[in-house]
Amino acid sequence: MTVATEPIVVHSIIGGKQVLTEKRYTRENPANLKEVAGYAPVNTKEEAIEAIEAAYHAFGTWKWVPVEERIERMRRAIAKVKAAMPELTRLLSLEHGKPLYDAEGEFAVSLMWMEFACDNAKEVLQEEVKEHEKGKTIITHDPIGVVSAITPWNYPISLSTIKIAPALLAGNTMVLKPSPFAPLAVSKVVEIISSEFPPGVLNLVHGEADVGVELTSNPKVAKIAFTGGTKTAKSIMKAASETIKKMTLELGGNDAAIILKSFDVNDERAMRRLVISNFLTAGQICMIAKRVYVHRSIYEAFVTKYIDAANKWIRVGSPFNPNVTIGPVNNAGQVKYVQSLIDDAKSRGAEVIKLGKVIDPDINDQGNFMQPTLVLGCDYNDPIVVEEQFGPTVPILPFDDEEQVIALHNESIYGLTSSVWGKEEDAVRIARRIEAGTTMINTAAVQGLDVRFPFGGVKQSGVGREYGVEGMLTYTETHVINIPTMLELPYIPE
Numbered sequence: 001m002t003v004a005t006e007p008i009v010v011h012s013i014i015g016g017k018q019v020l021t022e023k024r025y026t027r028e029n030p031a032n033l034k035e036v037a038g039y040a041p042v043n044t045k046e047e048a049i050e051a052i053e054a055a056y057h058a059f060g061t062w063k064w065v066p067v068e069e070r071i072e073r074m075r076r077a078i079a080k081v082k083a084a085m086p087e088l089t090r091l092l093s094l095e096h097g098k099p100l101y102d103a104e105g106e107f108a109v110s111l112m113w114m115e116f117a118c119d120n121a122k123e124v125l126q127e128e129v130k131e132h133e134k135g136k137t138i139i140t141h142d143p144i145g146v147v148s149a150i151t152p153w154n155y156p157i158s159l160s161t162i163k164i165a166p167a168l169l170a171g172n173t174m175v176l177k178p179s180p181f182a183p184l185a186v187s188k189v190v191e192i193i194s195s196e197f198p199p200g201v202l203n204l205v206h207g208e209a210d211v212g213v214e215l216t217s218n219p220k221v222a223k224i225a226f227t228g229g230t231k232t233a234k235s236i237m238k239a240a241s242e243t244i245k246k247m248t249l250e251l252g253g254n255d256a257a258i259i260l261k262s263f264d265v266n267d268e269r270a271m272r273r274l275v276i277s278n279f280l281t282a283g284q285i286c287m288i289a290k291r292v293y294v295h296r297s298i299y300e301a302f303v304t305k306y307i308d309a310a311n312k313w314i315r316v317g318s319p320f321n322p323n324v325t326i327g328p329v330n331n332a333g334q335v336k337y338v339q340s341l342i343d344d345a346k347s348r349g350a351e352v353i354k355l356g357k358v359i360d361p362d363i364n365d366q367g368n369f370m371q372p373t374l375v376l377g378c379d380y381n382d383p384i385v386v387e388e389q390f391g392p393t394v395p396i397l398p399f400d401d402e403e404q405v406i407a408l409h410n411e412s413i414y415g416l417t418s419s420v421w422g423k424e425e426d427a428v429r430i431a432r433r434i435e436a437g438t439t440m441i442n443t444a445a446v447q448g449l450d451v452r453f454p455f456g457g458v459k460q461s462g463v464g465r466e467y468g469v470e471g472m473l474t475y476t477e478t479h480v481i482n483i484p485t486m487l488e489l490p491y492i493p494e
């Protein structure tokens, strides 16, 4: 099934003006590489500087705009994004490869978060006045300044709006740079939101490393909000260190699902949730369960039932076929990387089992399709187990006791999310000893995500938190104004 369409052309937004460039990215349709989904600009370093200057200039007035007005503008933007959703979800599916239901899910989470941020902005940003025995203290939550937001390709809408809403509501201005692997729908969303704000408040640039380096090193940028790979984050930290920028980093993960012996392998709904937590968006989610440890006493039965559930749920094909649950992988580089991990596991003696059905066999050779696989018989230290695959494959390994599985979990350099499956009290006991930003019980990945609570990683999975009140406050600086009654300290001599 191919969906012929005219390629869309998106532009950058610098100081309220739409900018097109001579050089541009061609974004192919990952389900049919002969089709072009659209074109995005490739901005220069000079244009990145212009965008930063526009945001810096706009900050001078935007920071004083009352929070009520900021909320009102954001609510108007939300309404416009909602109205454009049918067209936008289709564009996201086309350029990304995720099925329509998945694209709709991404928009739903994005809107939920933006609404949460609007609903809570007034209370979160309100100044506190404390009267105490030493006088009075006023605590204000001030905006930081120009925020550089840099986002990856896997969830371009939610990982952009997760930054835009709290940053602008708090009085910051922003320059956002999406990934060239999914630049179209997000540009449309930013265009809609930006049109509700004064020029320069929300800017959009596209580009390569030179643009990224400018956005992360320019002295007029006060904060970096980055989601992407851990390797990229290391160069960003270096670039930002010269001017000590504030930073939120949401990075890679190697999230584990731990299946306890109290897990009921005959619970079909739970098994389905687990399969989804491994393969939604073809496994290209930071918080997908990327390694599964199963208690040895139920391992054989578990694997049999897991394969049954996977074969029922996994239907690979065109993102526009309503029966499809998994589309193509987003880009050829990712296919190559995931395949290299699978080949490596095979060469070490692992068994690789294909899961599900390809229900659009005619398009299989036209795009970046990979049939999902299960990998059995790996060693605990094999690359497919310890690296982040970020694709449609998952290793399942047995473990013998709680101490061993907690150690296996915590040995990782990552700690984004994790999940424990089984009787609640056992699962919670283990969860308390796990090193991760979020641990879910009897569910995993986006199924257990709640935008009302903070989300982020420990160790090399990140710095700081997004979502929740904590995520909103990361776009503010706390300012304390002390008005003591005792103005001079008694122990300082005359």
Ligand code: NAD
Residues within 6 Å of the ligand: 150, 151, 152, 153, 154, 155, 159, 177, 178, 179, 180, 207, 208, 209, 211, 212, 213, 216, 227, 228, 229, 230, 232, 233, 235, 236, 249, 250, 251, 252, 253, 285, 286, 287, 388, 390, 416, 457, 461, 462
């Ligand atoms: P990536 O790190 O390659 O790219 C992310 C963004 O950084 C892109 O916009 C890219 O153009 C830009 N970039 C590249 N080099 C740069 C530089 N030197 N300076 C500034 N910007 C630069 O990541 P990706 O391949 O797009 O996304 C996949 C990764 O993102 C995975 O590791 C995944 O786990 C991670 N991720 C994390 C979360 C989270 O919330 N923790 C969510 C989604 C994805």
